[in-house]
Amino acid sequence: GENVEQHPSTLSVQEGDSAVIKCTYSDSASNYFPWYKQELGKRPQLIIDIRSNVGEKKDQRIAVTLNKTAKHFSLHITETQPEDSAVYFCATVPAGSYQLTFGKGTKLSVIP
Amino acid sequence: DAGVTQSPTHLIKTRGQQVTLRCSPKSGHDTVSWYQQALGQGPQFIFQYYEEEERQRGNFPDRFSGHQFPNYSSELNVNALLLGDSALYLCASSREGTQYFGPGTRLTVL
Numbered sequence: 361g362e363n364v365e366q367h368p369s370t371l372s373v374q375e376g377d378s379a380v381i382k383c384t385y386s387d388s389a390s391n392y393f394p395w396y397k398q399e400l401g402k403r404p405q406l407i408i409d410i411r412s413n414v415g416e417k418k419d420q421r422i423a424v425t426l427n428k429t430a431k432h433f434s435l436h437i438t439e440t441q442p443e444d445s446a447v448y449f450c451a452t453v454p455a456g457s458y459q460l461t462f463g464k465g466t467k468l469s470v471i472p
Numbered sequence: 473d474a475g476v477t478q479s480p481t482h483l484i485k486t487r488g489q490q491v492t493l494r495c496s497p498k499s500g501h502d503t504v505s506w507y508q509q510a511l512g513q514g515p516q517f518i519f520q521y522y523e524e525e526e527r528q529r530g531n532f533p534d535r536f537s538g539h540q541f542p543n544y545s546s547e548l549n550v551n552a553l554l555l556g557d558s559a560l561y562l563c564a565s566s567r568e569g570t571q572y573f574g575p576g577t578r579l580t581v582l
Contacts, residue, residue: 396573402575403476403573403574403575404515404562406570449515451514457528458503458505458520458522458527458528459520459528460505460507460517460564460571461517462514462515462516463514464513465512465514
């Protein structure tokens, strides 16, 4: 089955700096790559997603890039703010499957 | 527009008991997936229901079962509870793709 590795497990940045979280996956048939943000005690919230026919997608301060050849995708957050502090999860869905397979998460702390 | 809702919010059970968790999907969604999230981990897929049938199942024992009703709401049942079943149980609803999560049910097994 699919295996998703996520790095780093923790990340601290100064407010205003950029943050990058990277995920690698094993199943070359994966074709959907969402990112979820989970604040303490709350539900995972979809923040951005990308499909395999697109290399990059941007939404204001958040962007996701996908390299299908290398089987990795990354989340980029620019101009970080304290409210960006949360645990971020990457996930994949292989073609023909309905299952989200998650990475172990990255705890992002934005220091004011 | 109501989002995904789950009940109850918290639940405390003892080993060997049975539990039923409930999920109402977002308006317009017809598919419900269930995930188990242990502390400090990513959610793990239990199963997905579509058209009142289990469409796909993850690596969970038969003690975990579910149901989907004609109004698309869903239940997760866990029998013979073990201490290791303590977790946050999340449901996610979708319609042809993107999954949106509910707030979860925190299950504690003593």
